[in-house]
Amino acid sequence: MFINYRTLKLIFFVIIGCFSELVIWAAVTSMGEINARGDDRGIVPTSSNVELIFTLNIDRSRAEPGEEIKTIEITIPPGFTIGVNDVISVMREQTELDVRPEVVGRILRIVLVKEIGDFSSSLYQVVLRSKTPDAITQTAKFKVILRNLQDIAIGEYIKPGNADGRPNNNDFSLQIIPNIPPDPIINFEAKVDENGENDVYLSWLPSKDQDVTGYFIYRGAEEEILMTLNGRETKQTIDINVPVGSHRYSIRAFKSQLLKSMASQSQVITVSVDTADPLPIINLTIQTFGETVKLIWVSSPSRDIKKYQILRDEILVPDGEILSDSKKKEYEFDYQYRLPKGITIYSVLALDEVGNKSKSTTQTIRIFEKPYPNPFTPLSDNPDFNKISFPKRALKDVKGQFSVSIFNLNGTLVRTLTADALATKLEWDGKNEAGSIVESGIYVYQVKVGDVFSTGTVVLAK
Structure with a gap:
């Protein structure tokens, strides 16, 4: 059958028009996630009113004509209830955008009054109000x-991932759990x-509810969360550097x-001024390189260290205070x-938040x-004399x-010690090249640096 050119051209445009939704624009790349206000793990209870936060990291640095963003379209899972008045805000890098929400079935279309056509990589945040489903959903x-x-899709659906840079849900899915709170914690x-x-x-009897995933610790009458502890089996923790005065503590379990x-x-206790000296640092070593002295030590085991002081002959050296870093174990x-x-004599002291000092390590x-x-x-056994x-x-x-070079009085070479040009000293442990301690007596040494040398005698006594 013969088909002329004009017919083929018409068929081509009909096909393109029918399948325009399948066109993939590769120049704009995106990644996103959803979190619920007050929960960063993607878990929400049934039949609850929650705020959903969509974070989208959209890279338009290589955008092409036709890829201007006009609409952010969100497909809502069954059971969630969202209306046009439930769009709380749409932000781009902390700047609120003017939008016109539309709802068609389970699709929420957020139409931007002014399309995005620049070439910036930006972080977008869409905040919605929603009622969660009545049924549990994994x-x-x-x-x-x-x-x-033109209302044509720009690329595929946005891929889930860590868009906001924080360790939270990092996905576009939520888990719906029964809206039954756990029992209060006892023996707190x-x-x-x-x-x-x-x-x-702080200590307590862990919850027996298998759906419990952690605990909130509160300090103060207003019950602001002091710390969040994950894990049902968790049964104790420490509140460090508590301000002086009376404090009220309580705990809640959460699913x-x-x-x-x-x-x-609640438990009410009175905290006094810190009077305990910190524990000293561990394993102080000193290296010398020409006119540079390097001190290396392992941090104090105490949890409230604020800084370290370096002293030479009991006097603080210039710039001799180093702030503590909880992420560091070794300091130089x-x-x-x-x-x-x-x-x-060099020494290092550890100081806590009120200035209490540890014993010096020297x-x-x-x-x-x-x-x-x-x-x-x-x-x-004394390392200063062996x-x-x-x-x-x-x-x-x-x-x-x-x-x-070390010789006995007969002129026989007993031991040769060598080091690179940066070394400041060489040590002899009294052993020969075979690893045996030599006899007591007088030995002749020759110290040599480059082509220059000096000689003398040393006495070894067993």
């Missing part, structure tokens, strides 16, 4: 799509720390953050200082121009590889 799925000026107790800390220890029990019997402090000849650095200690005894240090300072104003 997964109630919403769908969101964008439409252009609040006790002040017995060691002088201004901390309050969702919108469905919670009545408050428990670099200090530009040429260590003087002799003994220098490290001693010994800088000598000759080997120290001399004599020394390898069998001693090895001998050969300072690089024995040779002044020289550069190069640092080494120490």
